[in-house]
Amino acid sequence: MDAKLRIEDLLSFSDEESFGLFMEGLRALQLYEDETLREQPARSNLERWMQDALECLRDCVSQYAVDLFPRFYLGVALSMRNQEIFVVRLQEVSSACVAAGQYLAHRDMSRDPELSSEEREFEARRAAEESEVARPYWKLDHRPWPLLKEASEIFQSLLSAPSSKLQRVAAYNLAQIYGRRGQKFLERGINVLNGPEAKPISKSAPKEVDTRPAKRLNFLNSLNVLLSLTADRQSEQRARLEDIALDLQFDCLRESFKVRVAARDTVSAPNNFKETYANFKAVGDRIEGATGIGDLVFKKDLQADFLTKLGYVDYERALNPALTSPSFTATECLEQASKSFLMALEHKEHWNPAQIYLAMIRRAQSGVAEAFSQHVDRRLRKAHSEQRDLLERERNNFRQQQKQMTREADELFANLQGLPMPAATSANSLGDG
Amino acid sequence: MSWKSRFALSLCAPLSVGALLYATFAWGQDGKQADLSNPACQCQSACCGAARATSKPPARRTIQPSGAKAPPSMNVNVLVGPASITATGVTSIPKCNVVEERAKLDAAQYARNDGYREQAANQYLALLKSCDPRTRVAASDQFHVTHEQMSSWWWQMGRYFPPFRWYNVHFPRFWIALAIAGALVFAIVYVPKLRVVHGIAHWFAKPRPGLTERIFATQFPRASIMTPSKLTPDTQADLFAAMLQSSADAARRVLERAGGGLQVRSTALLSLPSEMTARLTDSLPTIKRVDLTGFARFFLYVKRYFGWRVESQVGFCPPTRSTDGSPLTPGRLVASATLHSAWKLRGGPWPVARRVQDQYDIDAVAFAIAVRIMGMSRGR
Numbered sequence: 001m002d003a004k005l006r007i008e009d010l011l012s013f014s015d016e017e018s019f020g021l022f023m024e025g026l027r028a029l030q031l032y033e034d035e036t037l038r039e040q041p042a043r044s045n046l047e048r049w050m051q052d053a054l055e056c057l058r059d060c061v062s063q064y065a066v067d068l069f070p071r072f073y074l075g076v077a078l079s080m081r082n083q084e085i086f087v088v089r090l091q092e093v094s095s096a097c098v099a100a101g102q103y104l105a106h107r108d109m110s111r112d113p114e115l116s117s118e119e120r121e122f123e124a125r126r127a128a129e130e131s132e133v134a135r136p137y138w139k140l141d142h143r144p145w146p147l148l149k150e151a152s153e154i155f156q157s158l159l160s161a162p163s164s165k166l167q168r169v170a171a172y173n174l175a176q177i178y179g180r181r182g183q184k185f186l187e188r189g190i191n192v193l194n195g196p197e198a199k200p201i202s203k204s205a206p207k208e209v210d211t212r213p214a215k216r217l218n219f220l221n222s223l224n225v226l227l228s229l230t231a232d233r234q235s236e237q238r239a240r241l242e243d244i245a246l247d248l249q250f251d252c253l254r255e256s257f258k259v260r261v262a263a264r265d266t267v268s269a270p271n272n273f274k275e276t277y278a279n280f281k282a283v284g285d286r287i288e289g290a291t292g293i294g295d296l297v298f299k300k301d302l303q304a305d306f307l308t309k310l311g312y313v314d315y316e317r318a319l320n321p322a323l324t325s326p327s328f329t330a331t332e333c334l335e336q337a338s339k340s341f342l343m344a345l346e347h348k349e350h351w352n353p354a355q356i357y358l359a360m361i362r363r364a365q366s367g368v369a370e371a372f373s374q375h376v377d378r379r380l381r382k383a384h385s386e387q388r389d390l391l392e393r394e395r396n397n398f399r400q401q402q403k404q405m406t407r408e409a410d411e412l413f414a415n416l417q418g419l420p421m422p423a424a425t426s427a428n429s430l431g432d433g
Numbered sequence: 434m435s436w437k438s439r440f441a442l443s444l445c446a447p448l449s450v451g452a453l454l455y456a457t458f459a460w461g462q463d464g465k466q467a468d469l470s471n472p473a474c475q476c477q478s479a480c481c482g483a484a485r486a487t488s489k490p491p492a493r494r495t496i497q498p499s500g501a502k503a504p505p506s507m508n509v510n511v512l513v514g515p516a517s518i519t520a521t522g523v524t525s526i527p528k529c530n531v532v533e534e535r536a537k538l539d540a541a542q543y544a545r546n547d548g549y550r551e552q553a554a555n556q557y558l559a560l561l562k563s564c565d566p567r568t569r570v571a572a573s574d575q576f577h578v579t580h581e582q583m584s585s586w587w588w589q590m591g592r593y594f595p596p597f598r599w600y601n602v603h604f605p606r607f608w609i610a611l612a613i614a615g616a617l618v619f620a621i622v623y624v625p626k627l628r629v630v631h632g633i634a635h636w637f638a639k640p641r642p643g644l645t646e647r648i649f650a651t652q653f654p655r656a657s658i659m660t661p662s663k664l665t666p667d668t669q670a671d672l673f674a675a676m677l678q679s680s681a682d683a684a685r686r687v688l689e690r691a692g693g694g695l696q697v698r699s700t701a702l703l704s705l706p707s708e709m710t711a712r713l714t715d716s717l718p719t720i721k722r723v724d725l726t727g728f729a730r731f732f733l734y735v736k737r738y739f740g741w742r743v744e745s746q747v748g749f750c751p752p753t754r755s756t757d758g759s760p761l762t763p764g765r766l767v768a769s770a771t772l773h774s775a776w777k778l779r780g781g782p783w784p785v786a787r788r789v790q791d792q793y794d795i796d797a798v799a800f801a802i803a804v805r806i807m808g809m810s811r812g813r
Contacts, residue, residue, distance in 0.1 A: 011712055012811055016780065019808030024801055027687045033698040069713075072705065076697050083700060165706045173702045239708050245695050249703070301695045308701065352699040 018064040025056035025070065029077055035418070037350045043418030050084065053077045068161055072170065075154035079177060082147040087356055087416045089140060094363055094409075096137035101367025103130035104318055104330040109375060111326050123375075130371075141182030152177045159197045168246065171198040175253055183264050186257050193254045200247055245298040248287055249305065255280040256309040263316045263323060273323055277313070284310065304348040311340030312357055331368050337361050352416065359412035366405035373398035529564035538568050538575075545579055548602060550588070554579045656741040656772060656806065664748025664767070669792050673747045673768065676799035684804050688714045717807045738775060743806060745770040749792040763788045766798045772806060780809045 013019040032049035035041045054077055060070040090097065106127035110120045131138075155177065158170035171192050178189035192198060259280045262273040287302045317323045318333030341358035345351060376395040383391050410422045541556035557579060560572035582588060591598030600607045621627045621634065658677055661670040692710025696703055745768060752764040766789045771781035783805040787798050 011709070013808060016783065016805045016808030016811075019811045020783070020801060020805035023684055023687060023804035023808075026691055027683070027800060029697075030687060030690060036699045069705065069709075076700065076702050076704075079702055080697070080700050163709070165709065169703045169706060176702055235708065235711055239706070242695065242707060246703075249695065298695050305696070305701055353701045 013067050013069075014064040018060055018067050018070065021056045021060035021063075022067070022070040022073070025053045025060060025077065026073055028053035028056060029073065029080070032080070036352055036416075039350075040421065041415065041418040046084075046418040050077070050081055054081060068158065068166065071154055072158060072166070075151045075158070075170075075173060078147045078151040078154070079173075079180075082145060082151070082180075083352060083356065084417075085145075085147065087359075087413065089143070090356070090360060090363075091413050091417070093136045093140060096134045097360060097363040098367035098370065099130045099133035100137045101334070101364030101369075102371040103127050103134055103367075104334065104364065105368040105371035105375075106130055107321060108324070108326075108329040108331050109371075113326055126371075130367075145181060148177055148181055152181070159195075164197075164201050167197040168199075168201065171195060172246075172250060172253065175257070179253070179257060179260075183260070186261050186264075190254065190257050190261070193250060193257070198250060200250075201243070241298060244290065245302060248283065248290065248302055252280075252283045252287070252302070252306050252309060255283050256313060259313045260316055263313065263320050273317075280310070280313065300347045304344040304351055304354065307340045307344035307347070308351075308354045308357065311337040311344065311354075311361070314340065315357065315361060334361055334365055334368065338365065350415070355412050355416055359409050359416065362405045362409035362412065366402045366409060369398045369402035369405060373402060531565045531568075534560070534563045534565040534568040537563070538571055541572070541575065545575070548598070550579050550583050554583065656743050658743045658745070661745040661747050661768075664746050665750065667751070667792055668747050668749045669795060670747055672793065673745070673795050673799060676795045677743070677745070677770075677803055680796065680800040680803035681807060683800060684807055685714055685717060688717075713811070717810060741772060741774045741779065743770055743772055745802065747795075747798070749789070751792075764791060764794075765789065766792070766795060768798045768802055770802045770806060772809060780806070 013022065028049045032046060032053060035045045035049060054074075057070055057074040057077055060067065061074050064070065106123045109115060110124035110127055112120065112123075115123070152174055155170045155174035159167055159174070161167050161170065175189040175192040175198075178185040178192065255276065259273065259276040262276045265272060284306045287299070287306050290299065290302075314333050314337035318330040318337070321330075324330045324333060338358060338361045341354045341361065344354040345358070348354070373395050376391055376398060380388060380391045380395060407422070413419075414421050537556065537560055541553050541560065544550075544556060545553035554576060557572045557576035560568055561576065563569045563572060585601070587597040587601045591601075603610075621630050658674050661673050661677075663670045688710050692705055692707035694704060747766065747768040750765040750767065753761040755761050765786055767784070767786045769782050769784040771783075772779045783802060785798050785801040785805070787801065789795070789798070
């Protein structure tokens with residue numbers, strides 16, 4: 001088929017009904033986004049807008065399969081809906097998540113040279129027990145995620161779209177979804193990101209041709225042309241910045257996948273991980289140093305995205321015993337991860353991906369604090385009277401931390417699901433420290 | 434003379450061009466009334482009526498009773514008014530200035546021949562009280578003749594469409610002028626040596642499509658919303674029309690926002706590139722609603738009729754409740770719209786029904802209708 005005709009196909013719709021359904025779906029999706037950005041989203045609104053968006057886009061895609069834009073946004077909407085389901089499932093395995101935190105804390109302590117071998121053995125045993133309790137949480141990746149699967153199929157189909165720009169964006173989204181589907185999909189994600197569809201569009205490549213009939217040059221049209229020249233220049237500038245931002249975004253995702261693959265490989269991990277981790281952080285430096293995109297919202301998007309990925313990499317690093325040591329413990333990894341998520345939220349307030357991972361980390365950190373408070377408790381039982389005050393204060397600190405982390409996690413989960421905030425509990429009233 | 438006979442004559446006019454030209458230029462040159470003995474006028478009696486209607490008045494003419502010869506000179510004051518008789522005898526006899534009266538009659542005649550027939554009729558009417566009996570008689574005749582012409586259909590319609598008068602008043606010249614204009618256009622268009630004129634005319638005509646487009650909206654960049662029809666009594670039709678317009682703007686904003694950022698806001702997925710959404714937004718039509726009153730409204734409606742217009746119906750179906758007050762069915766808003774230009778149906782109908790909380794909860798339906806209308810420009 002003629003390339004020109006294909007571009008026209010992309011930009012046009014089968015009929016008014018298709019365009020109408022697409023626009024309704026898109027509007028509902030945007031209203032959903034607006035609701036998530038509110039201080040306290042309402043669950044009824046979240047449900048209504050998501051349902052409307054999915055209904056309209058599904059109708060549109062099922063009736064007008066040749067229209068590409070509705071398909072693209074159906075993929076996005078499915079992914080967003082999956083995010084909601086992920087939050088619900090994460091909430092369901094809250095206790096397992098806490099146990100995962102406890103496991104990490106016990107594992108750290110089992111490798112602490114300051115503890116006696118007997119204590120280390122005990123902590124190792126406790127770590128094994130908690131790991132067992134945390135099994136539902138570990139298995140979260142292995143549960144079926146049909147919406148993600150459907151979304152990945154949609155984006156896969158868009159890789160053959162007639163526009164190289166659309167192909168590229170679809171490739172990114174496909175890789176991103178593979179990244180969410182767990183470790184075993186990472187390789188696929190990297191393949192997509194290295195595929196021909198994801199390659200940057202070279203400047204010498206022929207521009208996609210606008211085949212709309214040229215307007216006759218009369219006086220009024222000439223005026224319009226003059227006015228539109230300015231607008232064209234602005235949109236060209238914007239498209240250029242978008243390309244720069246998109247390149248950085250691709251690099252960020254690609255490098256984050258490589259680190260995560262390296263983090264999984266515990267045999268050759270240390271060197272490989274360090275190298276890929278350094279490469280990944282270099283992307284962050286490039287984002288910080290990118291001056292051309294400073295004035296636009298793109299930079300905040302990029303920064304928030306990088307920090308969220310960095311936090312997630314630190315979280316995965318905490319899970320791998322080969323990548324932690326007494327000098328850089330899993331607990332510290334979690335702390336670092338949470339800082340990254342908080343920074344991401346400073347760039348993009350109420351941004352759901354960062355909120356979800358922060359909630360997850362806070363839950364795990366409450367488990368860590370609980371495990372440490374139990375440990376101090378045990379020490380307290382054996383301690384001399386002069387040490388008791390100190391240990392009691394330490395224990396109370398951990399308990400306070402645990403409560404605080406739990407509260408923060410609860411609040412984040414409530415916010416993500418549009419539920420009323422849990423009753424505030426004063427941190428100072430929780431202990432005597 | 435009826436319009437049919439004039440039309441028949443106009444058809445045979447090209448055949449007797451010579452005769453008509455002669456008649457035309459004969460009137461034009463000597464300023465005399467058409468001679469009834471003229472063979473061109475004898476072919477149809479109607480011709481004479483036309484000739485009379487288009488003839489110029491004589492340069493200086495006096496009104497004579499039929500059959501009477503005009504006196505050699507009229508510069509004599511004639512006493513014709515009644516004398517007033519008093520006890521002392523005939524004291525004063527009012528004088529009648531016949532010259533002045535005749536001049537007034539001539540002025541009325543000129544006004545009639547110049548086409549100001551209402552003015553001429555008034556002047557004749559005034560002269561019916563003239564002191565000069567001959568002037569009175571002539572004025573009465575001319576008054577009736579003038580009114581007869583003014584009561585014809587072409588004179589009355591000519592108030593709104595002047596070519597009717599041109600055709601009837603300047604009967605043969607009308608066709609000559611038309612023929613000359615046609616010949617000129619034909620020459621400019623088809624004679625190679627006159628192509629330059631053609632080119633210049635074409636260049637000057639260039640803004641025309643743009644202006645036509647602006648004035649009549651022949652294509653679909655704009656559509657006007659006609660006041661929606663209420664299908665049920667408690668429907669907020671005006672609110673619906675207002676929401677329809679704002680929804681059209683909202684649709685544009687939705688598309689702009691879709692391409693406005695790098696990512697879809699609540700996920701880490703990318704949104705569509707701005708270039709694509711910009712091209713989607715490019716050709717969307719605008720849907721406007723303007724309310725005017727009085728005469729402006731009439732013209733606006735005429736313009737809307739020939740432009741693109743949205744006709745819509747909206748109805749609110751209230752929620753139903755069981756006898757114990759529990760809700761049975763939710764409220765629904767049903768709307769439908771069609772797109773017309775003049776008598777042609779251009780798009781639709783687009784029926785939309787949505788669950789709503791009350792009759793004011795209109796935005797979702799208005800948006801759904803608006804985007805379907807706008808989708809007309811995005812369909813294949």
